[in-house]
Amino acid sequence: MNRIKVVSEAAELVPILRAIDSEVKREVFKEVTENWCTEKDIENKFGNAGLEALKFFEKMNLVETKWQSSESEPEKAYHGFYSSFHIDASSTIHEITDVLAAAVMNDDEFDRLEKKIYKFVGEDGTFIGDVAEKLKVTQTMLKGLVKRSANLECRGHRIERHI
Numbered sequence: 001m002n003r004i005k006v007v008s009e010a011a012e013l014v015p016i017l018r019a020i021d022s023e024v025k026r027e028v029f030k031e032v033t034e035n036w037c038t039e040k041d042i043e044n045k046f047g048n049a050g051l052e053a054l055k056f057f058e059k060m061n062l063v064e065t066k067w068q069s070s071e072s073e074p075e076k077a078y079h080g081f082y083s084s085f086h087i088d089a090s091s092t093i094h095e096i097t098d099v100l101a102a103a104v105m106n107d108d109e110f111d112r113l114e115k116k117i118y119k120f121v122g123e124d125g126t127f128i129g130d131v132a133e134k135l136k137v138t139q140t141m142l143k144g145l146v147k148r149s150a151n152l153e154c155r156g157h158r159i160e161r162h163i
Contacts, residue, residue: 005062005082010091010099011143015060017103018148028053032063033080040075054078056150059162095140102144114149117142118161121152125160 007013020026028050031037042050057063063078091099105113113135120131132142146152146159153162 002083003081005085007085007087008089010089010095011102011140011147013087013089013099014103014144014147015062016085017100019057019060019062021103022049022053024049025053025056029057029062029080032057032078036066036068036077036079038068038070038075038077042078052150059150059153060147091140094138098138098141099144102141102148105145105148110145110148113145114151117145117149117159118151121159121161123161125155125158128154128157128159131159 005016007016018025019029024046028042028046031042031045032054039051039054042054046053054063058065058078062081064081066077066079067074068077102110116135117131120126120134128139128142132139135142137145142159143154146154149162151162153160
């Protein structure tokens with residue numbers, strides 16, 4: 001089945017840009033787009049970085065999963081969820097610069113901010129505005145950072161830990 005991912009909000013660009021930000025992610029993404037692959041297949045071919053890419057793709061809903069039989073026990077298999085992207089988002093120059101900054105931020109800076117956000121939202125989650133105010137960033141930048149994170153997610157107007 002052909003599925004099209006419609007991107008209508010600028011912050012939704014972050015997962016797409018991050019899905020191809022390294023050679024391993026690009027290759028894993030290509031692999032799961034063409035075939036159903038188990039974690040074992042990906043780990044054998046790409047190592048631990050490949051498994052991390054799968055985790056990221058799953059959190060971003062870029063892959064679908066199914067259980068398939070194997071010789072010893074059922075294994076979870078992954079396949080690309082979308083066959084194409086339709087990008088139709090308009091935003092102010094300030095918003096798009098925040099989104100792109102979140103997408104291309106160096107890993108050390110991102111990790112530092114992600115840890116702060118993760119700690120601040122706690123077990124119950126927190127409103128986006130409160131987190132943005134605490135970190136002194138715009139809500140658009142914050143949404144971009146959360147979209148980039150495999151450990152956080154936006155649910156309505158709240159940021160919560162991704163379990």
